[in-house]
Amino acid sequence: MTKETLLSLLEAGSGEYVSGEEISRKLNVSRTAVWKQIRRLESEGYTIEAVPRLGYRLTGRPERLSLTDLLPKLTTRTFGRNLKLMDEVTSTQDELRKLAEEGAPEGTLVIAELQTKGRGRMGRSWHSPSGKGIWMSLLLRPQVPLQLTPQLTLLAAVALCRAIGRVVPLEIGIKWPNDLLVDGRKISGILLESAAEDERLRYIVVGTGISANLDEEDYPEELRDKAVSLKIASGRPVDRAELIAAILQEFEQLYTLYQESGFAPIRALWEAHAITLHKPAVMNTPQGPVEGVPFGLDDSGGLLVRMADDSIRTVLSGEWAA
């Protein structure tokens, strides 16, 4: 049984209950197999009511992004103008890399409804259920030395923070380097992957994951106290097309500013949105734990930390100790 055949049976029910027994008879599968496929459909954004003795009733379909919805909202010159909207991918990072290797222009964007192997920083996986989030990757081809690419991660965080703040009435803060938090819980993450040759930067793929319309039950148990969606935090669903358009606009604007005026204005904006500065903290870095008070960014985007003996350390990569 495929989920499509089950879906067509539920759809044929036209909003009425279809009994589990009838489904399992028609499709010649066990009741457990039916239930498993129902759960799969739910994880893809379908809402299905299950009532003992009555059966299953389809009550909602996943919201889908469409070009007709998205294109009229775009106000950018290049960002998102070359756009690929996909149903299911392993990771939008992989799809965009393929396009980049084929010569896709700066600003090319890949958006997917579902990622089966979404990835996060530090080799973690990124939970990307269908139709509920914004899972997208943007191609940049900046003329900057390879060691300055962390600046673009910080720029991306500022762009997201400003765009989300414009569309959803929530206080959003940046946790170094680029997690966005609402009330201490993560709503978004950024993964920057670069391709280089002989120490020269060829292109950057900026992956953005935003938990837009996930419900509590969409989160695995272990994420529930650490992550939250914009819908849960604000109490109402987010128009994903509107948010994507706002992100692209902020991103393009800041990127232009960065190219014209360098990192200094981006650094000031990042520091203004940061919520992890001026409080004692411990960071686990590849060089060992660093304990001190983070107070700002250096020129390359590293985190400046004042140590107990008043010396200053720069942390280029690391994780906050809990």
Ligand code: BTN
């Ligand atoms: C993190 O906080 O660890 C970064 C998460 C980045 C997730 C996004 S979703 C779109 C893009 N595709 C991926 O596989 N990852 C990024």
